[in-house]
Amino acid sequence: VIGEHSRVAAELLRRLHRGPRPLLLVNVWDVASALVIERADFPAIATSSSAIATSLGYPDGEVISATEMLDVVGRIASRLQVPLTADMEAGYGGSAEAVSQLASRLIEVGAVGLNLEDGTDPDGRLVDPEAAVANIEAVREAGASLGVPLVINARTDAFLVLTDDPREALSEALSRLARYRDAGADCLFPIGARDAATIKVLVAELGFPINILAGPGAPTIGELEDLGVARVSLGGGPHRAALATLERIAEELRYAGAYDSLVGALTHADLDELVSRSWR
């Protein structure tokens, strides 16, 4: 029954990448943040791996273990009515076999989609795209064997690594993302690509759903929609904005002895009701 519920949720999440409007994702890091976004009527929820890692005290970049990451993802998934897609970095372990196991565990904890990045080696160089292709195929197969067709958002770090030569970065991203698309990804994520001209080429050349990481300085949602972008996410930005609010509260308390930065906070009763409602 859980398998059937997840299968339906995965198909719903997949369809949201093919709708008339871009799928908007406000990335969360714990149950409370996920419930706030669900209540704001978003049709799906995404985690941010950097937000989850740092909230638990780990630097970004697979310092956290897969088990701890899955614990948080599962805790969130168990409380949501809408589909959850989890940022699983580069798969926590390298081999396609490890990634296959990760995909099975992800399904077990109730997520129905994931981000999977090609990423970099210890020297900061992009890893062989063949490894990323094998990982995508491993997820696809694990999902098929468990009857939950996980929605794969395949990310390339080309724009993060090849910063000296935007033309080379675009070329590398196009080459990699085409392979990830052909390996069975559902959406392609060129993290670091933000200008309209680059996005336009990516959409046109790949002819496939594209995820753009947005934030201050990025094209508006209307502009991204006009460019044909299928999915927009905010990464760790919301978590870091929430922490900036905390910092402002602390500074105001310390230097002005006042509490204006706390005005507009959720009330205790409101948050408690939000959490209690989803408590089983």
Place this chain on the structure above:
Amino acid sequence: VIGEHSRVAAELLRRLHRGPRPLLLVNVWDVASALVIERADFPAIATSSSAIATSLGYPDGEVISATEMLDVVGRIASRLQVPLTADMEAGYGGSAEAVSQLASRLIEVGAVGLNLEDGTDPDGRLVDPEAAVANIEAVREAGASLGVPLVINARTDAFLVLTDDPREALSEALSRLARYRDAGADCLFPIGARDAATIKVLVAELGFPINILAGPGAPTIGELEDLGVARVSLGGGPHRAALATLERIAEELRYAGAYDSLVGALTHADLDELVSRSWR
């Protein structure tokens, strides 16, 4: 050696209740939030039990287990240089023996102070103050036997429960807090007392450090200092303000297609550096 470190930290936290200025506490809920407050140069850190519980998906009020609460407290304590005091609600278990064990576990995970409330029974009535006295004595003895003199912030819920009759609430709070003081508490916490006249009576009658839960509408820090308040905390307010920021980000994204609410967020590099620095 850990015992000696904690003993010194407990004494430091205790002294901060007897300084010329009130001890200001911005309550946190995870490692990232704690590191943000520590970096803002606060001399001690406090947790909020409601913030920790709701971030993990539990309603407030001891629905979370002591073990899960201690896991979060320990995770935070392991990363801080400054003393950590943890909100332990009514002690998660009722008996003084259970509270004694809780105090020992709290010391083991690295906290050096705690909030302990008298609280209410399932019918919403204040519990017998004798039980709260026994709990305070149990914490005092556990701390002494382990060589870590835990700083006890003894809270009464009188003002939360006796809302119909402010005069009765004040009388009940004074009676209870005097007993908690005499049982070995280090600071007295009349949660719900916020007006200057009431605070003035509490400080004068008890002649002992008082903790005020502040926020919008409360006297300023300068006013609380003039009233003789020793300690000011913000409870779950900062966490709920951070969630309100998340809600604003989501609403702006959805209805305006824009990202202005993300302006001023901590940068990825800044947060990663903050976490990495404390990573051992």
